[in-house]
Amino acid sequence: MRRLIIPICLTFILLFGSCENKSSENSENNIVNIVVIYTNDEHGWIEPTDNYDGASGLMSMWKSVEAYDGSDKYLIISGGDMWTGPAVSTWFQGESMVEVMNAMEYDVSAIGNHEFDFKIEGLNNRLEQMNFPLISANIINKSTGEIPDFAKPYIIKEIEGVNVGIIGLASIHTPYTTAPVNVVDFEFTSYSEAIEEYSLKAKNEGADVLILVGHICEYEMEELTTIAKANGISIICGGHCHQVVAKDSNGVILIQAGANMKAYAKVEFNYNKLTKEAVNFTYEIVTNNQHDFDSEILDIVNYWNDRTDEELAEIIGYADETIYQSSTEMQNMVCDSWFYSFPNADVSITNSGGIRQNINQGDISLESIVGLLPFENFILELELTGEELIEVIDDFLIGGMTTIGGFNLHDGTPIYNDSTYTVLTTDYLYSLSDNNFALYDDEPINTSVNYRQPLIDWIKFLNTSSTNPLNDYLDNQPRR
Ligand SMILES: [Zn+2]
Structure with missing residues (x-):
């Protein structure tokens, strides 16, 4: 197993709080450990390939390497572009992919350009199937001026008393990276304005920590670090360009985990409820090649493989x-x-x-x-x-x-x-x-x-x- 680990210790001053180290009055109970597990641009690659282990390999690694037990402290997040790809997903307009992601208990996904490949009807079919919401703060329905029904601008997940706000961004390039007619009713608006508006709303709704999940490339992630930091965002998760990114830029953690379920990114931190600080961030990219497979996920993948074989054999x-x-x-x-x-x-x-x-x-x-x-x-x-x-x-x-x-x-x-x-x-x-x-x-x-x-x-x-x-x-x- 190749494992790139880049541990750092950062003290983040988020919404409130001071720079000082943890005060001695903190008891263990006030420290909440949070683990973000992240993939992007999965593109329907649920099957194992020669070099990578697909969805069942990922799930197995999450359990064995990250001790993932489905508990609240794990946030499972996608950066979007979930389903257009090999026949096992494309032929079924992503139904197989969403079934797998439901079973892996994804909490939320950003909306990639390819989420529109099967038109809004296709997107809505998948959304009906999903056990998790789609987030985007910068897609506006041209006729209503509002965020469309298929998206929420952000969600807040409560983890042991800590409210984690997760804000979504779609790529402003979406109108020409899917069939334009599929998104003709929507405007993809400025990242920075969406960040400012919805960071504030999420904070007003009680968010203690903010994570930005955008279907955006590394250069866009970099450009947003200043405004993200100013608005209390501690992590930016990206995608679309299929890059491998794990770094601290301008005091914000940037992660992007390649594509096709070949790897996942992990960010772990502690939130101190007394000082209201998120501290001790570590982050890494982990390659999905342990060759150990989660049987529940593998069963679902095999079912869809069989159906694909029947139809396209x-x-x-x-x-x-x-x-x-x-x-x-x-x-x-x-x-x-x-x-x-x-x-x-x-x-x-x-x-x-x-x-x-x-x-x-x-x-x-x-x-x-x-x-x-x-x-x-x-x-x-x-x-x-x-x-x-x-x-x-x-x-x-x-x-x-x-x-x-x-x-x-x-x-x-x-x-x-x-x-x-x-x-x-x-x-x-x-x-x-x-x-x-x-x-x-x-x-x-x-x-x-x-x-x-x-x-x-x-x-x-x-x-x-x-x-x-x-x-x-x-x-x-x-x-x-
Ligand atoms: Zn994309």
Whole structure:
């Protein structure tokens, strides 16, 4: 077990209190020990993988390493992006993930951008299932000006007489990191204003200690340390950028535990009820690779695995070597597969963020393609001039053309500024505000074909096997 421990002793002056050390009149009873266990960006990775142990491994470690017994002193928190990922979660719109998190007794989660992937209806279905609330202090319903029903700005958990306030933040980048149409009714407002407003409200409601849980990257966490500290927040938990962070910055503890249940973060401290101070903070990131599995959680994971297998067991092809997520072969294959379904199109444009895992050596199941391209993105068909095309490709992945040695179509024909080209992209990329797809074609054809479907159909068509592997059909030539 790799274990990175960074113990420090900080004296936090929180809402009240002085800098002095614990006074001698403190008895043991006035010291309350609190343990925060934190994951973020779980992305549906409940299953064990080669190197990490999934949800059941985490639960086992919480019990054996952290002595987790389900008692109040443990706060189990998620930073959001819980369920979009491999088929075992995505295919069921996160139902499996939430069942697992309920069983692990999560107390609360921030709202990640991908919580909106299955629309508000999908989010509400999950919320109905959850035994824990979603928090965000900076999502505003545009029509009411209020925080929407699916979110609370903060919660207060009482632990042995100590009120721990937990304030949520959603990423202000959410409108272009999920399908924008899914969040069109909401505004994602300033972090600092939300912190100021709701720290005060939480304190007025009796919070003794404040924790901020944001679906925010390390640079954003850093930027918020000053305002967090000024408002009595002692810990900022982050996410979204899948970073490993465990440090004291400007007197605030910052933690982020990577992604995909590969690790958890732990922050432990004591609250002194007499001096009203949170003291003796320690924090660490613990890797989930002890290879010991909690049977209750494993049973749930296995149940969903079986259901996934039943529904997606179909073998559609064969790879004699692993095709890696970020490889040129993978990127070209995804872009090129669309021409199988849309042979009259000239160019395809997608983004690397939509490609989420490897295709492993061996049989290729439907399940592996759902995990590879897990989003509910649909293919649009646009008509663009050469000049517009060259502008909108930006640094996206491209099929049917190259930018090496000039802008040319796949057959070597130059792309002429004034000629018109049929271009495929996803409704997701089209709806991003920082590119000009919509400016150049405001009436694209929505094919209603999911961006993964052509790849599935093409692989099936190739009828691949160990003697005719998919790898033989891949193009490893860079196009940029
Ligand atoms: Zn995210």
